[in-house]
Amino acid sequence: MKTQATLMLALAALFPAAAFAQASVTVYGSIDGGLRYQTNVDAEGHGMVTTTSGNYYSNRLGFRGVEQLGNGLNAHFQLENGFNSKTGALDNTSNVLFNRTAAVGLGGSWGSLDVGHQYTIGFKTEKFLDPFDHHYTPIVPLSSGSGTTLPTAAKNAGLSASSSSGTRFNNDIQYSGSFDGLTVRAEYAPGEVAGDSSKGTAKAVGFSYAKGMLLAAGAYTDKQTTTGFDNHAFVVGGGVKIRAFTVKAGLSRERQETAAAGTYQNETRFAGVNYEVNVPLELTAAFYRSDYDGLGGGGRRDLTLVGGSYNFSKLTNLYAEIDFNRYDGALVPSTKQTSQRAVQVGIMKMF
Numbered sequence: 001m002k003t004q005a006t007l008m009l010a011l012a013a014l015f016p017a018a019a020f021a022q023a024s025v026t027v028y029g030s031i032d033g034g035l036r037y038q039t040n041v042d043a044e045g046h047g048m049v050t051t052t053s054g055n056y057y058s059n060r061l062g063f064r065g066v067e068q069l070g071n072g073l074n075a076h077f078q079l080e081n082g083f084n085s086k087t088g089a090l091d092n093t094s095n096v097l098f099n100r101t102a103a104v105g106l107g108g109s110w111g112s113l114d115v116g117h118q119y120t121i122g123f124k125t126e127k128f129l130d131p132f133d134h135h136y137t138p139i140v141p142l143s144s145g146s147g148t149t150l151p152t153a154a155k156n157a158g159l160s161a162s163s164s165s166g167t168r169f170n171n172d173i174q175y176s177g178s179f180d181g182l183t184v185r186a187e188y189a190p191g192e193v194a195g196d197s198s199k200g201t202a203k204a205v206g207f208s209y210a211k212g213m214l215l216a217a218g219a220y221t222d223k224q225t226t227t228g229f230d231n232h233a234f235v236v237g238g239g240v241k242i243r244a245f246t247v248k249a250g251l252s253r254e255r256q257e258t259a260a261a262g263t264y265q266n267e268t269r270f271a272g273v274n275y276e277v278n279v280p281l282e283l284t285a286a287f288y289r290s291d292y293d294g295l296g297g298g299g300r301r302d303l304t305l306v307g308g309s310y311n312f313s314k315l316t317n318l319y320a321e322i323d324f325n326r327y328d329g330a331l332v333p334s335t336k337q338t339s340q341r342a343v344q345v346g347i348m349k350m351f
Contacts (some may be wrong), residue, residue, distance in 0.1 A: 023067035032057050033085045034319075034346020040337035053085040056135050056309075056319045056348045060100055076112075077104040103172075111177025111184075118172050121185045121206040122164035122235055122252075125219035128208045129237040129250035131272025131286040132305065139305065139323055139342075141268055141290050142252070143167060147325065148290050148301050149333045154264040158225045159256040163266040163290070165221040165233035169202050181211030185219075193226055200226040206235075215239040215248065230257045237270075244276040265293045272305075280311045292331055299330030315350040 034052045041048045053059060062080030069075055080100040082091030092099035098117070105114030126142045127134040137143040145161020160166050174187040184207050191200020206219030216238040223231040237250025249271035256264045272286025283306075290301040307321030325340040332338055 023065065025063060025065040027061075027063055028351065029059075029061040030057050030348060030350040031059050031085050032346060032348040034344055036342060036344035038340060038342035040335060040340045043335050043337075045337065051086055052138075052344060052346055053087075054082070054091070055138050055344060056317075056346055057350075058100075058137055059083050059085050059091065062101070072108045074107050075105075076107055076114075078102075101168075111175060113173070113175050115173050117168060117170050118174060120164070120166055120169050120172070120202075120221065121174070121187050121204040121219050122221045122233055123162075123167045124185065125206045125208060125217045125235045126162070126164050126250070126252060128210075128215075128217045129235070129239070129248055130270070131246075131248045131274055132284055132307070135319075136305065136307065136321060136323075139303070139321075140286075141288055141301070141303065142270065147303065148266075148292075148331060150266065150292060151294060151296060151299075151330050153261060153296070154256070154266075154292070154294050157256050157258045157261065157264055158223075158229065158231050159264045159266055160254060161266065161290075163233065163252040163254045163268040164219075164235055165202070165204075165223055165231060165254055172202075181209055183208045191224065191226060196228070198224055199228050200224060213240050213242065215241065215246075217250075229259065231255070246274045248272060248274075261295045264295075267291045267293075281308065282311075283308045290331065292329075294330065297330050299332065300326075300328040301331045302326045317348050318345070319348065320345045 032054045034055060036052045037047060037049045039047045060080050060082050062078065064078045066074050066076045078101050079098045081098050082100050084091050101118055103114045103116030103118045105112055130142050132140060134143050138146045141148045142162060144167050148161040150159060150161050169189040171192060172187055172189040176183060176185045186205045189202040193199040202223040204219060204221040208217040218236040221233045233254035235250065235252040239246060239248035251269050253267040268288060268290045270286060270288045272284060274282060274284045276282045285306045288303040292299045304324045305321060307319060309317050309319045311317040322343050327333060327338050
């Protein structure tokens with residue numbers, strides 16, 4: 001026994017004191033699948049039934065860890081990828097394993113400073129203001145611009161369909177801090193272009209406020225393409241909470257400068273209401289209007305979305321929604337159809 005105790009003490013001495021700090025790693029994720037019917041999916045006006053993947057809440061598998069370093073300081077990381085529940089394939093087109101998030105940082109009572117591939121401040125601000133809280137991201141234009149088909153020249157120039165200057169930044173250095181209902185954020189993502197420290201860079205500041213009945217948020221993003229053309233975007237909005245009702249409204253606008261085609265602009269106005277019928281059941285209705293303007297003419301997309309969710313628990317829910325799209329001008333999709341209707345049902349399971 002004495003020899004065993006001596007051996008254990010010797011092994012313990014080999015590890016630095018930091019190894020005994022409190023640390024935890026969590027494996028988490030979600031899987032979402034359902035059935036969707038949509039009209040006018042081709043030039044002939046045919047309808048189509050499809051199975052869905054991550055329509056209510058994007059499918060993901062992630063790892064999150066926190067280590068307490070003492071004196072209120074912690075080190076943390078997050079690695080998260082997306083996948084397609086219809087096929088099991090990775091949900092990306094660029095052969096990136098952790099395409100959703102790959103960030104590491106330090107945190108404390110003063111806030112958190114994180115570095116890596118992460119959500120932009122513009123995205124986080126839109127999510128805060130979105131009546132659907134960025135559910136139905138393959139439909140709603142705010143997150144990744146899904147459903148809004150910008151002209152090819154505008155996309156190639158750097159304009160995003162989400163009108164917020166992008167969902168995630170690479171090389172992102174981001175600060176966030178929350179103080180009595182107010183959250184403030186700032187970020188800088190270097191472009192890593194040799195010989196020019198401004199090309200390809202992104203800078204942003206933003207805030208959100210939620211206390212009592214009031215909600216408010218805003219963000220401003222300043223980017224440059226790798227060829228040196230400016231991109232400016234802002235998001236602003238607010239809302240109120242009255243008993244079981246939450247009403248939100250907002251505006252996001254992005255402008256992309258070009259050498260010969262002038263300025264491309266994409267703007268999204270949105271408003272909606274969420275009603276918590278009871279503990280497991282909630283209903284949400286929202287309207288989103290996207291307006292595009294460019295040298296070749298403008299266009300518009302109107303989306304009306306009504307959805308309901310029944311929560312069996314905090315981790316599992318059934319959902320259903322109805323959506324109506326109308327298109328005009330430069331935002332008419334390649335099918336040349338000016339309207340679409342759809343309905344879908346599904347189940348989402350988090351773990």
